[in-house]
Amino acid sequence: MLTLTCPCCGVSGEETEFAPGGEAHLKRFGPGSSDEDFRDYLFQRQNPRGVHFERWRHAFGCGKWFHAARCTQTLEVFGTYPGQTSTPTPDIIAAIKARRPEWEPQA
């Protein structure tokens, strides 16, 4: 059971206090998009072994969505950051690089 820190209210809590929301920073494709883009938006996920950006909600706390950067292999949490961003923040990229110098963000 993971522990996570909600960047909105600052509380560190047990995983049961949070609800997972899958891969972060997906771009929504709506009406007018190609079949391929729409398919990828709905179904295509990175599922990496390693650094992963995720959505979480502090479901049994402040109720806010936020992002977490986490290693799916070691379960290390590099940090959490607000939900209102379409890309990982420079701070979180730096935090990951500090722990995984060889890691490069995907274009």
Add this chain to the structure above:
Amino acid sequence: MTTRLSKGGRLIDRTRPVKFQFNGQYYKGFAGDTLASALLANGHTTVGRSFKYHRPRGIVASGAEEPNALMGLGTGNRFEPNARATVVELQDGTYAESQNHWPSLAFDVGVLNDSLSKFFPAGFYYKTFMYPRAAWKHVFEPVIRAAAGLGKAPTKADPDTYEYYYAYTDVLVIGAGLAGLTAARQAADAGLRVLILEQSPHVGGRLNTEEADVEGAPGADWARAEAAALAAMPNVTLRTRTMGAGVYDHGYILANERLDGPVRERLWRIRAKQVVTATGAIERPLAFAGNDRPGVMLASAVRDYVALYGVSPGDRTVVVTNNDDAYRTAIALKRAGLDVPAILDARPAATGPLPRMARELGIRVELGKGIAKVVGGKTLKSVEICAHAGEGAVLEVIPCECVAMSGGWSPIVHLWSHCGGKLTWDEDLIAFRPDLERAPTGDRGQGFVLPAGAANGYFSATQIVEDAVAMGQRAVREAGGSPASGTAPTVTEDVTEEAPAMPVWMMPERASYKLRSKAFLDFQNDVKVSDVQLAAQEGYESVEHTKRYTTLGMATDQGKLSNINGLAILADSLGAAIPDVGTTTFRPPYTPVTIGTLAGEARGALFKPLRKTAIDGWHEAQGATFEPVADWRRPFAYPKNGESVHAAVNREVLTAREKVSLLDASTLGKILVKGPDAGKFLNLMYTNPMAGLKPGRCRYGLMLNENGFLWDDGVVARLDEDTFLVHTTTGNSDRVHAWFEEWLQTEWWDMQVYTANVTEQYAQVAVVGPKARELLQAMGTDMDLSNDALPFMGWADGTIGGIKARVYRISFSGELSYEVAIPAGQGLAFWEAAMEAGAPMGVAPYGTEALHVLRAEKGFIIVGDESDGTVTPHDLGLSWAVSQKKEDFIGKRALERADLTREGRKQLVGLETVEPSVVLPDGAHAVEHDRMIGHVTSTYFSPTLGRSIAMALIEGGLSRTGDMLEFPISDDKTIRAKIVSPVFYDPEGARQNV
């Protein structure tokens, strides 16, 4: 025969005799005995039958690793299966039954399996399931079912109480032996919060058996004093009878505490910054023919029974070993006045201090020798000895009652491994030990488990203390503290030097097939050396596959004794090195935890909170039958004295159609959506154009997911320019609210919208029927409820019966209908006033079943009945509710996908059975040309129409009106039904518009 010695037994109190029952007979033991030691003291060598071959089995071990002595404990509702006799504390009145024998322990029909064992090879179950099927069904299964099974499940509800306990600590130490207490002392003196858990009732671990002095006192005495001193510190908690069960992500640990009070067991849910696993080591059996016979025990267990419980394993014990440590058993037996006819040492030489001591005591030591075969049945008769290097030619037969075997020791690495800690093969130890470079990692990537002492591969007391100090200090630093002095307790051991063990995985080295097929690796699952070799021969190279194929290590003991031996045999068969074959995965719990403990308080009414409306008490007083709807309970129907539920439903439906009726609709979700962008936002959430809704008006809306499938529906009311009140289905109120928040927070965070789930703030009562208006007026109101002032799909605020009310003119029955929302606290008052005012009009309440019939007669869908997560609004004939003008809404893009626009999708239709009294079964399949073309989604007897009605999703159904369909119900019964419009009653909608 095993028996009680006249003296000795550190853990027992001979002044406190204890009476217990085993298989219906009374026996005596002492306080401090385990069930196993008491059984041995009473001469019980055979305590069970093996799972597959039903061979008689005896006690092998003295601790949690015991594979054979599984007991049914207690009776009736306190019955517990599969208890390990070696860890059951004997109490007055302990009631135990051996398991896995039929009809009796002495005579067992399943022994047949043993003589047929060549027909039960590795992979027997797989092979038999495959072919021949008939043999499985008619021969194997009935016999196996009757004769086998590891214990029986209790048949009655457990009357005891269990609870959870939450703990946060800096350093958690698992195991209170020499290593655990030493490591804990480091953390305690550093002022950190320390929690020490010990699975047995006493501290000290092997110090209780072995001859080592600590700080000048006998080890066992030191352990008790040190534990007491630690426990007295304000920052230290120590719990015995508490097993560290599992280590999980980020320093989360589960432990199981056994209690003897109003609470039977406790599940500890622990967060620790650092975990020290001081869990000791387990001795390995040796694999020789007949090593599973009752009377063959682990060497360490033999000296445990002598030292801890004063129990003799038999007058004559042959020790067989590949290491020096087992000599301690021979020495202990000799000193207790028992005979040791021989020590069989597989090694070519044994010259260390322990062999020297044994020889000085006059014990015969045979080097390079091993056991060819054990002779005996329910008791041991003799061993046939052979050259270990040979094929098993018998050199000599030595009569004995007990064989004490030792294949060396393996660190207990389970807890280290649970959360990803890796192991490394140690050639000197001939065992896997924790690889400290690859520890389980915590949330910052830091290692959070540190093994100490024997669990880390250090077996002498001197080394254990040294390692435990180091690990304890490391735990302190990792937990953010500063280590104090760090002095290690001084230890004096019986010997300071032990010669290395020699790898012995099979005895003798070149044993014949006949011997190998009686040399057991896994006692509980009856896996032999020959089974693992066969698996390798048949192409199983991965240890995980071999494990499943042979069932090695898959029993309730999780392979504590068999793991390394099985792995070594597999490696040898494959011609690979042991570390290259790898280990199987260790999974929690370390020893079984009862379901009662895991459930804790979450049983019965506390399993899940039941949501009740403000009017629930009234329903109950009226004798309503209830049904669960999501977490709520709702009245299903209100049968009057003697009335059947079916009759009550019919009556309730007709009352709503002909007079006036009340429904408690409080469970409907109610979500307030407010802000300058509320309309824009709801336009995206619903298929309908909500932004254009006028204040004072309501609109029925559909909610899709991004796949284009319907998942919720309900009526949306616009309260003012900025504010909407959204109704959801009963089951989805929390989900819809969360859905809104998700989109607002993660996609359209620029929108100014606020949402609040106000479901429980309001009670809601539907007043339904031709006399609905009359009833509300009779209650006394300042509102104009006329059709002109408050038309269909309008809403208004006012006061009814003196209660502040919001009235929605909406209908889920097709009748004149007002849904009245009042503050939840006034719900019951409103309901009672309405019942009173409506009495002269013949008012009656109706439940969810009448609600379903009323809506089905009108062809209204219910999400979850007509929709199942694969159905679009177009499939349901609800295209009118899907805006073509809006640029975007959730699910709009998906509705353009090829599969959702293709011909031949299932579409909603009505059905009328040819025989009007026959009601189709729910879910019945429509079959045409041997193909399933659809299924029934809702089906009722309509009292209004006096016939059965149904709705169904049928391929291309919308263009098939008038067609006759067949619904095969059984081989000789088919129901025929005609496709009609799903709106069976009042298709013009005149009745709700009056």
